[in-house]
Amino acid sequence: MLSDATKANMKDRLAKNGSTFIALHAIEEMAELFQAILKNVNHGKDNRAELLDELADVKLHIHFLHLIYGFTDEEVDDYINAKTMELNERLAQ
Ligand SMILES: [Mg+2]
Numbered sequence: 001m002l003s004d005a006t007k008a009n010m011k012d013r014l015a016k017n018g019s020t021f022i023a024l025h026a027i028e029e030m031a032e033l034f035q036a037i038l039k040n041v042n043h044g045k046d047n048r049a050e051l052l053d054e055l056a057d058v059k060l061h062i063h064f065l066h067l068i069y070g071f072t073d074e075e076v077d078d079y080i081n082a083k084t085m086e087l088n089e090r091l092a093q
Contacts, residue, residue: 002063010064019068026061033058 002010014022033054039045066073 010060010067014064014067022061022064023068026058026065029054029057029061 017025033051036047036050036054039047040051065071066076
């Protein structure tokens, strides 16, 4: 769970940089995570610290995207739960 200070910092950053800049930065962070996963899986690199750093960056930017697009954590979590149930039902057939 994000602290109140983190949430306040995020709102300040969003107000200063704008939603387009933050959304593009989210894509950049996802690409960095993508590269870290590839190093780990394809090249067998022990890069746990890098994976943690990039996962944190992506998770932070997921929270930014929630703010930008007006989704609550609960709304997204409920959607994930529904999708997971739907997938489980499809796999059980
Ligand atoms: Mg990063």
